Amino acid sequence: MSGVLKKILAWTGIAIALLILLVVGAIVWVINTQSGTRFAAERAQAIMGxxxxxxxxxxxxxxxxxxxxxxxxxxxxxxxxxxxxxxxxxxxxxxxxxxxxxxxxxxxxxxxxxxxxxxEPPPEEPSKPFTxxxxxxxxxxxxxxxxxxxxxxxxxxxxxxxxxxxxxxxxxxxxxxxxxxxxxxxFVTFHGRVAQNESFLGEGRGRFEWTAGEQKFAGTLLASANEADAVLSTKLSAPLEAILHAKVTQAPDHQWQLQLEVPRFDPRKELMPDSSFQSLAASLHGEGTFDQGVVSGRVSINDEPLELESVRFKRSEERLQLETLLKIGATAGELMANADIQFSEESWVSKASARWRDVIVPSAWVGQELYTHGELDFDGNPTLYNAKGRLTLGPPKQQADIALQVRGTPELVELQQFDIVQPKGRLAATGKVDLKPQLAWGVDAQGKDFDPGAFAVEWPGSLRFQLATQGKMTEQGPDATLKLSELRGRLRGRQISGDADMTLTAPYLPAGTVALNSGQSSLRVEAAKGEKINATIAVNVASLNDWLPDSEGQLAANFRVLGKWPDVAINGNARGHELRMNEMRLQGITLDADVNKPLDPSGAVKVQMEGLSAAGFEFETVQANASGNSAEHRAEVNTTGKPVAFSIAVQGGRQEDGWSGAVQRLVLDVKDAARLSLREPANIVMKTQDQKMAVDVSRACFVDRDIELCLQGGMQPDGSMQGSYSLANVPLALANSMSSDELPLRFKGMIQGQGDIRRDADGNLFGNASIRSPSGSMSRTLVAGSESEPAEEETLLTYRDFKIDANLSGADARASISTGLMENGSLQGEGEIRGLNQDDTQINARMNASLPDLAPFAVFAPQLANVHGRMDARGSVSGTLQEPAITGEVTAAELAADIPAVGLHLKNGRLDVRPKSTTEFQVSGGVDSGDGSLKFAGTASTSGMINMQVDGNRFLAADIPGAKVLISPDIDVVRNEERTTLSGKVRIPSADVNLQKLPRGGDKAQAASPDVVVIDAETPEEAAEKAIPLYADITIVLGGEEQRRTELKEEAVNLTGFGLVAKVTGQLDVRERPGTDTVASGDVNVTGTYKAYGQDLTIQQGQLLYASTPLDNPRLRIEATREVDEVVAGLRIRGSAQSPELTVFSDPPMSQANALSYIVAGKPLDDIGSGSGEGDAVQAATRSLGAAAGGLLAKNLGRRLGADEVAVKDDEMLGGAALTVGQYLSPRVYLSYGVGLFEPGEVITLRYKLSRDLSVQAQRGPEDTRAGIEFRTQR
Incomplete structure (x- = not known):
């Protein structure tokens, strides 16, 4: 390698190293220094554009x-x-x-x-498997x-x-x-863990309590997954109780199961306050896979069942199919529905239909039974859809044919046809609603002899009318017209008429007239055309019931509206007399109003009322006045009455961000308790911040001599709150104002106490509270007092040294209670909660109570008297607030009480209750009556579920002058949210019943006039609807084994009275089902004698036969005879109890008239003379036998006595059968005299025959006199 190359490589290495050092240094500088971090932040802002x-x-x-x-x-x-x-x-x-x-x-x-x-959002990426x-x-x-x-x-x-x-x-x-x-x-809390290998593994749990709008939701959630299944359990506690349990397999087809249980609840309390539904319940279960499934079960609405036979679905990537089969009501009418939805990338297309038949909509849902069958079809997509249907709907034999056709797009909905054709009337409507570019409408409707009562039971009638309206919504307000013409007919039995021709132009400028009349009442609205509002409203109500059901009274009102919206003036007055709406009553009312600018009101309103009765309170007078404007106004209300009267005056004004003012005067006068007055004005400030309200109320003290009750509080926009109170010598008698005739309780005693509680923005509570009372009592008023005589009272409960203390410290809370009860009873309890803001809130609480006398509980059971016994209770709660562990027991012993209505003296009663779970208790006990006893054992839950076994031996069930009855029951009682079920056997080993001594339920009571209408009287049907349905299968044994083993009288069921001396035996299997007659199978046998008017009849055969027969209509097989020398004459009764067939027989055979004469007089008919003694005896006997047998004897007797007519027949003026003797005084004049057989009274009839077919008749009876013309014709 040359030197030059080595140098190049060396310098290259040095450059790379320097570059690496530079990069590393830059990174270190960016990460570890403030300036570098700021540099990175600037670059990030630049990149984000x-x-x-x-x-x-x-x-x-x-x-x-x-x-x-x-x-x-x-x-x-x-x-x-x-x-x-x-x-x-x-x-x-x-x-x-x-x-x-x-x-x-x-x-x-x-x-x-x-x-x-x-x-537009970017297109979605292709879906990938979840991981x-x-x-x-x-x-x-x-x-x-x-x-x-x-x-x-x-x-x-x-x-x-x-x-x-x-x-x-x-x-x-x-x-x-x-x-x-x-x-x-x-709040929401949760913790959990989930891992993914070949399947999901893990578990989690949480709690939530959340308010959305005005609705609160609260519950718990538990989820778990193993290699095979994933399970979800959710328990909802608000706004209703519900439990959902779902399971999904982790196999490729994802098989699933679900179970939803919603116990019976009242939806009006939390879920739907304005609903007409009084109860809802549901039990649903389902199973399937990811691609198909089925759900079935039951939904109960007002205790009427809606059976979901099946709700099936089947899906693919581009298609969803639904099939539904429902059974509605007790008659199990069917509704079948299906839908087929095709999906594409751009839209969807759907076809759906519903068919139903033999459906009876229960009266519990809509106020009356409605019969219906029909079909509905839907076909369309988001850009164009059509719906049409044909159905029948209405009460029995008054069903209407209904046709419906609708066409819609995103811009327009057209009602092409809506026809209701009733047997005697019709309603037709067409119209359209524009959705874009602005909301507009046009509707035409015509009615001819239309009866709204077919669909709303409280509004029956026959109406004809023409109605047309059209309009649109603008930025300034609605621009519309309304025209009603030829409104005529009857509604709720009152003549109805009216016309309207009204226009409304923006901004809220009316012009035209409205005139409506109902009965003797009228409503008139007249608005003059112009640039400003000039309208008058006149109301003249002769009877409030002309307009509203279940109301009465007179009302007259006149108001005038002038100005240009919203700067208008409203001036007028109203007068009312003897008004009533439902339970509220008002003897008189006067209202005067002079108000300007309704959206920013100013002016004055004055209201005076007399004789106001509402919600259990009665006010002799009520005076209310309000005046001022939004910036400065004053309102005051003054009342007199009992048991509470009050006076209040408030002054204040609206501020830019809220309202501030003061309660200048507040006096609360509670009869025989205290007259509390506000010591000094209480200031109130309300402010809005970020759409959240802040409220502050200064300390307000109410005083009366040495009584002092003080309150103070406030709330901030972040949800934090604070409040305090102090009590000094506050009388418990203040609660007496809530006493009622049904629960006439009186309280005595004084309470002291103080408290200061604070809640921070996170929901943690801090502070303490205490209440003390040296002694006090609860008594029941036996005789109401007067100005001169004090009330007579019975002391039910006394206490001493009452103390309650609570301390709150954020996540922890402690409380204790102690008091002495009666002479030697007590109540002691203390508890501690830790971790209120945690998922697992720990709880540790103990309670011990001893009540030496249970007499106080008699006030809640007025049918009981002389209640005695003692109760001891001890219990503890540990574990967590979410899953508490409850231990302890409640025992009651030496229980005794009288039931005067049936003459019972219950004794040696005992009760033992032990917790089995957080919501279920083990219950056992018993009671003695007479020489017998009754025992029960089973379980009960806080939701009202009961599973109890009851058995007894010779228990004295009634002991009054007319009846002494022993029973030996062996029955099971099961109650859930849907039904109560009774099954088992009841033996009646011994009974002595004297029919003459049995109490009679008001035979002599004065009946109400037919003109009298009892307002809000609960019908048996309405009471049955509110009750939980009863299902019973009970075997009743009369006499039983004891009677077969002995002939002693006390071991038999004996009937005496009115000449009857008989024994009753037999066995009946009784079956009870909701909505049907109670039926029985078996027989009842009667043997003995019957004596009346000196005649002795022997009951040779007496049977009441049941074969799934209504309990009040058995088949009869009865024979009663009388022996006179060698003649046996008798009566034979066959048929049913409601349609008996009576015949007379004899041995040796003879005519029925002679046989009946032997039964009645003991001699043949030929031996009866016209003497008064035998005639009186026959007449008395005829009365005893009734119209059927008496008529037979009367015809023969008439011939013997020479009268033109002697008969036993029904007489309308007497209200029953009468023995009538008549004679023609001339060929045209007839006179008769009748005497009631079973109802006291006499009738005299005089008839004069004008022609063969025409006569004049006059009658005089015990209560009235009649005269009339009688015309007869024969076919």
Whole structure:
């Protein structure tokens, strides 16, 4: 090698080394120095083309690095993000191991604004198989974010006050060691780990509580995966209880199973407050693969079933097929639906149809039963679609034919046909709605003898009308016309008429008239045409029920509106008398209003009410006044009444960012308790900051002599809150105002206490609270007091030395309670919770209670008297708040009570309750009655589920003058959210029933007039709808084994009274199902004698036969005889109980009239003379036998006595059968006299025959007199 070449190589090596040193030095300079880091930041901003802007930079990339005011703006993607402060500390040495290791990352003040992108997004890359393998390993030891907002131009979507994270995404696994998100909207916590080899392996669990809009969601999540399956379990606790369990195999076809259980709940409480649904429940299960599957189960709406026989789907890359089969209601009508959707890269095309038949929409859903069948079809894509259908819908025998056809595009929806054709009427409508470029509409409708009651049961009628409306929405407001003509007909039994011709031009300028009449009530609106609003409104309501169901009263109102929107003036008044709406009643109301600028109101409003009754409170007078404008206004309300009256005055004004003012006066007057008055004005300040409300209420103290009750509180936009209270000599009698006639409780005692509680922005609670009460009592009012006489009360519970304390210290909380009960009872409890902000919140609590007398519980069971017994309880809770472990027991012994209605004296009662799980309890116990006993054992849950076995031996079930009954039950009781099921056997070994001494349920009670309408009276059907359906299969044994072994009277079922002396035996298998008659199979046998009017009848055969027969309509096989010398005469009853067939027989055979005479008089008919003694006996006997047998005897008796007519027949004026004797005084004049057989009363009838077919008749009965013309014709 020459020297020149060596030099070249040497200098080349030196240059390379210097270059390497220069690069390494530059890298070291960029990473480890602040100036280098700033240089790198400038280069990054340049590369991003102005999208990224960085503020102050402190530190280096090697760490720690702090950046202030970071801003990223990308209009093309619709992203505008800013970060107030970022701090990061990296472990750079781990980069040699291809690991991005973040030791600490803190960010605060994140504001992410999502807007519409200005450019089309780039085409999606072809999908690739999902993998957990990261492009590079990432580990984060600590991540903290504060004050995070995700929003769009209209509103904030999510706000996070604090979020922490620790975890990593590496070749080994994706791990979340901890995730904790805190927000004014709620919280989310999670931890878990998942790895991917040939399949996914891992587990995770979390909790969440989040408010979206006005809806709160809360629950837990548990996920796990092994080599074969992945399992997800989610339990929702709000807004409803629900459990979802899903499993997916990790095989290539991904077979899956799911189970969803939603226990019965009331959707009006949290989910749908305005819904007409009173209950919902669901139980669904499904299975399938990634390409096809089926779901089935049941959904219950207002306890009416909707059976999902199958919901099937089948999918491929370009096609989705759906098939559904539903069964609706108790009649199991069917609905079949299917859909076929074809997908392409640009769009989709769908064909769908639904067919249903024999469907009865339950009254529990829509207020009345609606019968329907029909079909609907859909065909289209996003640019053009068509829908059409034909169906019938309506009540039984009043179904309407409905035809529907709709055509739509993204710009326009056309209603081409909407016809409802009823048996006697019709409704037709057509129209269109423009969606682009602005919202506009045009609709025409006509009605002829249309009955809305076919679809809304409370609005029956017959209407005809012509309706046309069209308009559009502009930036200044709506521009529309409305024309209603020829409105005539009846609605809810009232004449309806009306016309309207109204235009509305922007901005909100009406012109025209509206006139509506219902019954004797009217509504008039008149608006003069012009550049300003000049409108009058006149309401004249003779009866509020003319307009609204379930209401009454008179109302008159007149208002005038003048000006140009929004600068208008509203002036008018209203007067009402004897008003009622549902449960609210108002004797009188007067309203006067003079208001300007409704959007920024000023003026005055005055309201006076008398006799207001609502929500259990009664106010004799209510006076309300409001005046001023938005900047300065005042409102006050003054009431008198019982049990509470109050007076309040508020003064304040709207500020630029909220409202501030003060409660100048507040007086709360609780009868017989205290008259609390606000000691000094309480200031209230409300401010809005970033669409969040801040509220501050100064200390407000209510005083009355030595009573003092003080409150103070506030809330900040970040969700933090603070509140405090102090109580001095506050009487428990304040709670007496909530007492009702159904629960007339009275409280006595004084309470003291104080507390100061604070919640920070992360949801942690701090502070303490305590309440003390030296002594007090709860009593029940037996006789209400008056001004001169004090109330008579019964003391139910007394206590002494009541104490409750709570201490909150962020993640931990402690509480204790103690008190003495009655003379020697007590309640002691204490608990501790640690880690409130952790996934596993630890809990440790203990409780002991002893109540020496259970008399206080009698107030909740008014059918009981003389309640006694003692109760002891001890328990503890440990483990975590999410999965608590509950131990302990509740025992009650020496239980005793009387049930006066059935004459029972229960004694030796015992009850034992032990927790089996967090929601289920083991229950056992028993009670004695008479010489017998009853025992029960099983389980019960907090959700109302019951599984109980009940058995007893000779338990005295009734002991009143008319009945003494012993039972020996052996039954199972199972209750869930859908039904209650009873099964087993009930033996009645002994019973003595005297029919004459049984209590009669108000035979003499005064019935309501037919004119009287009972408002809101619950019908048996409505009560049945609210009750959980009952399913029962019970065997009832009358007499039983004891009766067969002995002839002792006390070992039999005996019936006596009204001349009957009989024994009853038999066995019935009773079956009860919702919506059908209770049926039975088996027989009941009766033997004995019947004595009436001196006659002895022997029951030779007495059977009631059941073969899946309604319980009140058995087949009859009864024979009763009387022996007179060598003659045996009797009555034979066959047929059913509701349609009996009575015949008379004898041995030796003779005519039925003679046989009946032997039964009644003990002699043949020929031996009965016309003497008064035998006539009276026959008449009395006829009454006892009734119209069927009496009519037979009366005809023969009439011939013997020489009367033109002697008959037993129904008489309308007496309301039952009557023995009638009639005589023609002349060929044209007929006079009759009738006497009631079963109902007291007499009827005299006089009839004069004018011609063969025409006569005049007059009748006089026990209650009224009638006269009329009678015309007869024969065919």
């Amino acid at each position: 102005g999208k990224l802007a960085l503020g102050a930079i402190d530190g280096s990339i090697a760490g720690p690095l702090r950046i202030a005011n970071l801003h990223y703006l990308d209009p093309a993607a619709g992203i505008d993000a800013s970060v107030a402060r970022l701090e990061v500390d990296l472990v750079l040495s781990d980069l040699w191991r291809r690991l991005v290791h973040v030791d600490r990352l803190n960010v605060s003040g994140i504001d992410l604004l999502m807007q519409e992108p200005t450019e 957990l393998k990261p492009p590079i390993d990432i580990v984060v030891d600590s991540f903290l974010a504060r004050d995070v907002k995700l929003r769009n131009p209209e509103a904030t979507i999510v706000e996070v006050t604090r979020a922490t994270f620790a975890g990593g995404w590496t070749e080994a696994a994706l791990a979340v060691r901890t995730l904790n998100v805190q927000s004014p909207q709620g």
